[in-house]
Amino acid sequence: MLEVVELSKTYFGAAEPVHAVRGATFSARRGEFLAIVGPSGSGKTTLLAMIGGLLTPTSGSIVVDGEAIDRFDARRLAAYRRSRVGFVFQANNLLPFLTARENLLVMADIGGVDRRTARERADRLLEELGLTHRAAALATELSGGERQRVAIARALMNDPALILVDEPTAALDSTRGRQVVESLKAEIKSRNKLGIMVTHDLAMAALCDRVLEMHDGELRELSPTASME
């Protein structure tokens, strides 16, 4: 489903070029849940942003379901993000003036899903993630764990094939962090999605099927994850 080949990203804004990602290569299929670990500044979020169509690679290719997204223009990238990618951001990035349910409905609105289908889908996702009782709460009234679960539900709203997750447990304690990642994994498995999670937390990475490590922009595989536990 996903093939990343010799992917590089270099930033030229500084006095010296910064090679954030250097020739990353890996592939993954539906139903897998991958972790990308590494210290801060290792390039893992940049790699995630390129796979998610938020950043354009300097070289290399990203092929999703047979399409090279690195050749997409801004318009096609936006369409790719709204229909084929679900993001869960580090800071969850829920819109604070919307309720939990409305945050999901906005995603459907962006994706052009009709209102009735959107409402049914949002209610089902909130129920699956144990958030039905918080559906009408504003994003600012939710706890950190609840916010991340709403963010997961939002990522699944338009039924994307690819779920990209950036440090989802950074603001949570270990128990709540684990609950969030387990919820995420369950959704990815049950819906046969491909999940890629960037984290610096090895305990959370150990919950994934495979672990890739980034170091100074270079990627290597660490799995099997069982050895990390």
Place this chain on the structure above:
Amino acid sequence: MLGLIELRRRRLQFFLIGLIVTLISYLVAMINGLGLGLNVLAGSALKSFDADAIAYSDASGLSVIRSELSAETIARVLAAPGVEEGAPLGYVAANVRTAAGEIENAAFLGFDPGTIGEPRVIEGRPLRPGELDGMLADREFLRFTGYRLGDVVPVSLRLQTREYRIVGVIDEGYFFFQPAVYILRDAWRSLRYGDAANAPEASIVLLKGKGLPGLRGDGFEVVDKETAFANIEGVAGQQSTVAALQAFGYLIGTLVVGVFFYVLTLQKVPHIGVLKALGASSSYVFRQLLVQVLVIASAALAVAIPLAMVTGRLIQRLPDPVPIAFDGRTLAFTTALLLVASVVGAAFSLRRILTVDPVIALGQQQ
């Protein structure tokens, strides 16, 4: 969907923006109202003449004060090519002793009954031929002087005082910044020239016909009503001042409204980044903003325009009112312009929306 929900949830923020837009719209509407009010004061009676053009004596420089037409010149005017109908009209400013005993100015217009120079009577009756001591008084004149239909008005000019009875009320407005009063042309001649031999027959001639403006003949020249209005003493300077006020009002209104909506967009940049990261197109984001802008601007105008009109009416009730007037055309123009200004302000934001990088949603801007 998103734009409307945000409006509901951030009521205070949008209320304050709406308040500013309302005040700016109110200010622009009031400036327009004052400008129009000054125009009304300058010569609404001239504008409401039932005429296509006006003939002046060629030596008058289009001044109705200096224009004097003899019977022969009037005959030549009426015989000029294109003239279908005409009515000589006299003008003189005279002192009126008000009901309270004060002296005020009024514009006395002399007309012939049954001609296009005769004003429409809204109360009482028209003047009859030969009724030299009767007058038709404008509503503004009655309000100004405190007289009512049937009252006798003392009028002084050239050290003589004459009395006229108000037999009818008209709604012609002002002439030369004075409330208009209509008397018979023979009464006007007597008022203005006394018993002088060879006194002029009229000041101007109202004309109906085609292709008349620009016509010149022996002793006369013809202009359209707009030119005649612009040549009222003091009007040209006043018009340019009012036009400048209106232009500045529109300009400042447009800029303030535009800038406010631009600032609104700047505040939303982080959310716009998130929406774009989630796959929202720039047009989707812009549509949400546009909905908000149109709702705020419409609500602000729906408050500001009626408020300006109410203020205008209240001002008119003051003992010494400031000239202010509103007409549908000006209000529609002001409303449309401020709506366009709001959309233009939002359009400025479009450029900012287009440049928001969705990667900021990841909390990194490298």
